[in-house]
Amino acid sequence: MTTTTKNILLLTGVILLAVIPLLFVNGEFGGADGAAEEMIKELHPAYEPWFSSLLEPPPETESMLFALQAALGAGFIGYTIGLFKGRASKSKSQ
Template sequence: MKTGTKNILLLVAVVLLAVLPLLFVKAEFGGADDAAEQLIKTIQPSYEPWFSSLLEPPAETESMLFALQAAIGAGFIGYVIGLFRGKASKSKSQ
């Protein structure tokens, strides 16, 4: 199989893996904090939190910070892999 064909098939597979769950899963995605709060309220309905947040950012901000954290982590991993591959290829050429 040619390299171009393999790359196209891999790209199609990645797109399908990203899109199909969004089409077929009809679930509400919530955070772990919300699930824990609901569980605590079912176990002990009289529970009152000790404190509340001073600043409550909108949901978009939380999503943006999570995506930023993932991007920084991916960048760091890519940098380290590139660094090691560069060192390996440099030592082979000497």
């Protein structure tokens, strides 16, 4: 099996792992924001929010964007650590 074939299979697997759960989800995703909103309504029923969102994506999209943000942050941190480690080992070898 060639490297290109392995890479294509791995990429396909990653895409399937991301897409398949979204196809089979029937319920709503609950989050801290929804729980906090319910608690505020319970504790102070007369409370009115100062403003509302201009765009409110579905909960699945919010979860996916949060996961993407976490993955990009982890990738950036990993790249930075690898870069500094590579520079340190290069300077030691010279």
